[in-house]
Amino acid sequence: MPTTVHEFNWPDRVVIGTIGKPGERTFYLQARAGAQLASIALEKQQAALLAEMIDKILDELSSIEGNPHSVPTHTPVELVDNEPLEDVVELFRVGNMNLGWDPSTAQVVLEAFALNDSDIDNELAQQNPTSNEMLRVRMPVGMARTFAKRSDEIVAAGRPICANCGHPIDPDGHTCAEPEL
Numbered sequence: 001m002p003t004t005v006h007e008f009n010w011p012d013r014v015v016i017g018t019i020g021k022p023g024e025r026t027f028y029l030q031a032r033a034g035a036q037l038a039s040i041a042l043e044k045q046q047a048a049l050l051a052e053m054i055d056k057i058l059d060e061l062s063s064i065e066g067n068p069h070s071v072p073t074h075t076p077v078e079l080v081d082n083e084p085l086e087d088v089v090e091l092f093r094v095g096n097m098n099l100g101w102d103p104s105t106a107q108v109v110l111e112a113f114a115l116n117d118s119d120i121d122n123e124l125a126q127q128n129p130t131s132n133e134m135l136r137v138r139m140p141v142g143m144a145r146t147f148a149k150r151s152d153e154i155v156a157a158g159r160p161i162c163a164n165c166g167h168p169i170d171p172d173g174h175t176c177a178e179p180e181l
Contacts, residue, residue, distance in 0.1 A: 002132065003132040003133065004132065004133045005133075005136055006031075006038045006091060006133070006135045006136070007135075007136045007137075008031040008032075008038070008136070008138065009033075009138050010140075011031045011033045011137060011138075012033055013030070013032040013081060014029070014030070014031045014032075014137055014139055014147050015029075015030055015081055015147065015150055016028070016029055016030075016050075016147070016150060016151040016154050016155075017154060018085075018154060019085070021171070022159045022168075022171065023159050023170055023171070025044070025158065027042050027046075027154070028041055028042070028085055028088055029042055029047070029094070029112065029135070030085050030088070031135065031137045037086055037089075038091055039085070039086075039088045039089060039091060040091050040093070040112055040135050041090050041092070041093045041094065042093070042094040042112070043094075044155055044158070047154065047155055048151070048152070048155045050097065050099070050110070050148075050151060051147070051149075051151035051152045054144050054145075057099070058071050058108070058141060058145055058148075061101070061141075069103070069141060070141070071141045071145075072141060072145050075146050075149040076142045076145065076146060079142050079143060079145075079146040080146060080150075081146065091114075091133060091135070092114035092133050093114065094112045094113070094115065095113050095114060095116055096112075097110065097111065097112045098110070105138065106140065106141060107138040107139055107140055107144075108138070108139045108141070109136065109137070109139075110135075110137045110139070111134055111135070112135045113133075114132065114133040114134065116132075159171070162174060162176060164176050165177045
């Protein structure tokens with residue numbers, strides 16, 4: 001089966017957002033270019049790691065002496081996007097992701113691949129068959145920096161962490177578990 005590629009070369013918007021209340025949130029990566037809109041579901045940890053790795057790439061690029069690319073060290077204020085997700089129609093749930101740099105266009109390139117049958121147990125795979133889909137988003141450096149900052153904020157906006165045991169505190173209360181060593 002050929003891979004269906006949802007491609008955004010110069011997107012108008014790329015954000016991480018959530019649906020649901022803390023503790024029950026579903027994380028989405030959403031990209032839009034004109035009327036084209038794509039939303040893919042991912043794990044909280046994937047969103048956090050993605051933001052961390054984008055910042056790392058941009059920090060490394062900005063520290064290269066003679067770097068011809070103007071890489072912002074902080075989030076450009078004019079690019080801040082605090083708007084909610086647009087109409088979410090989930091294309092797929094993310095399995096693997098690739099992240100890279102395209103020096104010819106000065107863009108961070110994100111590729112997210114649909115969770116496939118080998119990534120999930122056989123019973124679940126039979127109930128929810130996956131397709132060969134991927135999302136490719138090319139973000140200019142300012143948009144990538146803004147994406148990473150918003151992603152960090154969205155991840156941190158979840159349930160607070162208990163100082164004693166390190167587990168999330170539910171809105172309905174919390175019973176401390178033994179601290180993890």
